[in-house]
Amino acid sequence: xxxxxxxxxxxxxxxxxxxxxxxxxxxxxxxxxxxxxxxxxxxxxxxxxxxxxxxxxxxxxxxxxxxxxxxxxxxxxxxxxxxxxxxxxxxxxxxxxxxxxxxxxxxxxxxxxxxxxxxxxxxxxxxxxxxxxxxxxxxxxxxxxxxxxxxxxxxxxxxxxxxxxxxxxxxxxxxxxxxxxxxxxxxxxxxxxxx
Amino acid sequence: xxxxxxxxxxxxxxxxxxxxxxxxxxxxxxxxxxxxxxxxxxxxxxxxxxxxxxxxxxxxxxxxxxxxxxxxxxxxxxxxxxxxxxxxxxxxxxxxxxxxxxxxxxxxxxxxxxxxxxxxxxxxxxxxxxxxxxxxxxxxxxxxxxxxxxxxxxxxxxxxxxxxxxxxxxxxxxxxxxxxxxxxxxxxxxxxxxx
Numbered sequence: 022x023x024x025x026x027x028x029x030x031x032x033x034x035x036x037x038x039x040x041x042x043x044x045x046x047x048x049x050x051x052x053x054x055x056x057x058x059x060x061x062x063x064x065x066x067x068x069x070x071x072x073x074x075x076x077x078x079x080x081x082x083x084x085x086x087x088x089x090x091x092x093x094x095x096x097x098x099x100x101x102x103x104x105x106x107x108x109x110x111x112x113x114x115x116x117x118x119x120x121x122x123x124x125x126x127x128x129x130x131x132x133x134x135x136x137x138x139x140x141x142x143x144x145x146x147x148x149x150x151x152x153x154x155x156x157x158x159x160x161x162x163x164x165x166x167x168x169x170x171x172x173x174x175x176x177x178x179x180x181x182x183x184x185x186x187x188x189x190x191x192x193x194x195x196x197x198x199x200x201x202x203x204x205x206x207x208x209x210x211x212x213x214x215x216x
Numbered sequence: 217x218x219x220x221x222x223x224x225x226x227x228x229x230x231x232x233x234x235x236x237x238x239x240x241x242x243x244x245x246x247x248x249x250x251x252x253x254x255x256x257x258x259x260x261x262x263x264x265x266x267x268x269x270x271x272x273x274x275x276x277x278x279x280x281x282x283x284x285x286x287x288x289x290x291x292x293x294x295x296x297x298x299x300x301x302x303x304x305x306x307x308x309x310x311x312x313x314x315x316x317x318x319x320x321x322x323x324x325x326x327x328x329x330x331x332x333x334x335x336x337x338x339x340x341x342x343x344x345x346x347x348x349x350x351x352x353x354x355x356x357x358x359x360x361x362x363x364x365x366x367x368x369x370x371x372x373x374x375x376x377x378x379x380x381x382x383x384x385x386x387x388x389x390x391x392x393x394x395x396x397x398x399x400x401x402x403x404x405x406x407x408x409x410x411x
Contacts, residue, residue: 025269025279025280026261026264026265026267026268026269026280027265027269027278027280027303029261029264029265030261030262030264030265032261033254033257033258033260033261033262034258034261036247036251036254036257036258037243037246037247037254037258038242038243038246039239039242039243043304044234046303046304046307047233047234047304048232048233048234049265050278050302050303050304051232051233052231052232052262052265052266053265053266053269053278054323054324056231057266059228059231059232060231060262060265060266061262061263061266062228062231063228063229063231063232063258063259063262064258064259064260064262064263064266065228065259066221066224066225066227066228066229067225067228067247067255067256067258067259068256068259069221069224069225070221070222070224070225070244070247070248070255071247071248071252071255071256071259072221073221074220074221074222074248083222083245083248084220085220085221085222107245108222108241108245109238109241109242109245112241128249129249
């Protein structure tokens with residue numbers, strides 16, 4: 022029996038991160054039964070994104086141009102460079118409205134267990150970008166996970182060796198939270214980093 | 217600023233059931249950064265499924281032919297018709313290996329609050345299918361949710377009015393479970409339906 026295009030669709034949807042066989046079936050069923058227009062929309066959006074989205078030659082984020090809008094913006098402070106893991110993290114920093122410098126997007130983090138080494142996250146490109154003569158301070162804003170911290174450590178060493186000022190986002194108690202419900206590691210860090 | 221194809225992709229992925237803005241971003245990022253082949257695969261699978269998958273003219277399930285393989289199988293007992301909500305439920309019943317009759321797939325359930333009425337779930341088509349002269353017993357296997365139960369009730373009334381024997385899947389304690397951890401409603405039903 023040849024595999025039906027329904028089975029092929031369920032199989033394909035499992036390529037999405039966090040989607041197992043049950044969710045994939047549910048998605049396929051929903052699209053075919055209730056939202057064929059949505060199915061066509063997703064197909065077209067995927068095709069066009071794969072064709073048109075590239076990496077910015079300066080900051081490595083996703084863009085459809087050679088250099089992204091943020092990097093081209095003359096209002097931004099070229100002396101500050103914020104290093105983040107993903108475009109989603111960049112969007113989070115942008116939403117705060119409190120950072121006016123430029124970015125470098127690693128598109129990943131060091132993860133030796135998964136075979137992700139310095140070359141895979143474009144560390145050399147970051148070093149070249151950071152030593153363009155304009156950058157004075159590199160703010161390492163990788164995530165506060167084990168892998169993000171390890172990445173931050175390796176990056177900092179390399180950047181300091183190139184005579185750059187390197188800072189890290191402050192760790193501490195989240196705004197709006199009550200100490201009673203904050204984990205102990207966070208409180209300990211907030212004590213050490215108290216101002 | 218024209219909307220980028222990345223934004224368009226995130227927007228499109230939100231049409232998938234259970235996918236919010238964060239998951240959609242994560243999916244788009246994953247596909248573009250790590251699995252462009254997967255992105256193309258999903259796009260092609262969607263296009264081809266939307267084009268080729270139709271409803272079986274007899275049982276209403278998804279198929280690429282006019283009549284699905286199950287309905288065409290001469291080994292199946294044409295005197296039994298099992299009514300289920302979705303192809304996923306049908307697959308679950310099939311996996312038990314303990315049912316040899318035919319199916320009718322509602323492709324939904326009655327849900328007045330969501331505006332899903334008898335016409336939307338093809339109830340009239342079920343009545344026609346069930347009165348083909350071969351069907352002796354209709355096994356109503358809609359889910360044991362409020363909506364599934366309501367659907368079962370309405371179906372049963374209509375089927376009984378057409379002089380068909382109507383049965384419902386047994387409710388009871390799941391195999392392998394300990395009474396201590398089974399909810400009270402289930403135990404109560406198991407007592408009422410005791411054999």
